[in-house]
Amino acid sequence: MPRALITGITGQDGMYLAELLTARGYEVFGLVRGQANPKAPAVRRALPSIRLLEGDLRDLPSLIGALERSRPDEVYNLGAISMIRLSWRQAELTSEITGTGVLRMLEAIRIHTGGDMAKVRFCQASSSEMFGKVRKAPQTEATAFRPRSPYGAAKAFGHHITVNYRESYGAFACSAILFNHESPRRTEDFVTRKVTRAAARISLGLQEKLVLGDLEARRDWGFAGDYVEAMWLMLQQDEPDDYVVATGESHSVRDLLDVAFARVGITNWEGHVQYDPRHARPEDAQVLIGDASKARTRLGWAPRIGFGGLVEMMVDADLAAARREATGRA
Template sequence: MAKSALITGITGQDGLYLSELLHSKGYRVVGLVRGQNNPKAARLEESHPFVQIVSGNLLDLSSLMRAMTFAAPDEVYNLGAVSYVAYSWQNARLTSDVTGTGVLNMLEAVRLFQDTTGKSVRYYQASSSEMFGKVQEVPQRESTLLWPRSPYGVAKVFGHYMTINYRESYGMHASSGILFNHESPRRGVEFVTRKVSRAVARISLGLQDSITLGNLDARRDWGFAGDYVRAMWLMLQQDQPDDYVISTGETHSIRELLDLSFSVIGIEDWSSLVHVDPRFFRPAEVDLLIGDSSKASSVLGWSPEVSFEDLVTMMVNADIALESKKLPGNPS
């Protein structure tokens, strides 16, 4: 019989790519969507008609239990979170509840479902490189001390250790992917990579004049989301659960991101088109994140396939195509 998978956070970029991957492998895919009349659910039904949608909320254990009963999953991928780091300082409590306590609720729902039905469920937790924060080791690996520098990072640490605790306390097949920054044309426009690709596209089309950013010297290890969801799936195919850093092993600055993005539209000197505003600086900056994914390579056989250059080009071109529809005379 075909496997069944339950995905929280399915309307985000990772959820969309993961659902496509699982569907291609013959899974029954169930997606948890929060609230009634959620506009994201309607868009999901249109773009991914193979996904069965179930209503639920990571803050409501009873709704998660109902979702588990409906999905009867072989695998659960907990991707749901308040995931915009800058927002987490403005709403630290909500971020902590959803991104932290939500993990505990999902783990408990899986445990209770297993105890009630006797069915074995494999669980994936979306951990984050933001947990490393004030980095204590370069590059960062699974054993690196966690030192989060944002409410989001703190909440992710809670979820990460809770996943380990359930694995060790209850023998659950629970694995965490410590994913470094991963992007795509499906990334939200509030994230810096998409903010840049969208602005560059609009500048090329004459729809805006400039872009305003924060710290141009911050460096990140950026990969393609489509590559990273493949690692999630591979983790749950292993005999033993474990934690894995997923990264490219390369680091690039915001300036490099701008160089590549503007080069796609033939602009070499972007200095007059980019403004720096201190309002966009983080209260506690994470300056250098770069991951060591050698464990994932050796155990999972995973490696990234899309380069940083190809990723940036993909995103700018996708936004040019999207923004072109807004020009007069073009169909919407």
């Protein structure tokens, strides 16, 4: 039975990846920070076979201890402070966890394996936010990084240090350059979930207004469940490498609003949406759209769920939750 350790297991990617690995016969371990982590009970309910280990990406000894207890064949580093707007207010903490945390995990693997890093295969969840102020689209593995946020800069460090350990220590280390990916498990802090939840609640009279920033901001949005499969495929190859994981389609927040509100039967959403410049980022990446040709060719990977299907899936889940809320109020 193969064994895997996942950092960030309480997030949407961690949950989907744990489900995928469990279905494939893995023994899965998840790293959580603190014994009283508020998200841990949800993981235990959804995935009772998962073993949770205490550890912190800011604490090297705890990572070594987690590796000694789990003895993994594969490590997936998904842990990060992933809110881009928050990274401006907590830039140092973001760099410590999202950036230097990658170095600590790689160093922990080096120590755990006695320097023979190829014994444990490693996947780093990199981000399209590393591209930032892009000069051309779509972006590939060869596109230069010009991050425009502390989050993007921290992810760029994590990406580069992963490459460094691969080239310097012979680590089987891959970076998955993940473009935006969403799901019904996405937290309400992200614009996709904020929109789908509001559409559901407004349609039932539970909410009147939705406050947003730039409606013309564009992203390449895919389904998180598809993207974790790409990460697993990377670690099944003969040689480690880096791969863009994306749909190759660009959509605006306005497009997101169109699909979400149409799903609940509202064709004129403008009267429900209010612009607030405080929701805009100090600096924002330009048009991000990924070219996943390498992943399609070498990994045989392709996204199964398109933009429209993704948004409708999220709205349906939020509509079910909103109906339960409405029933509880009655």
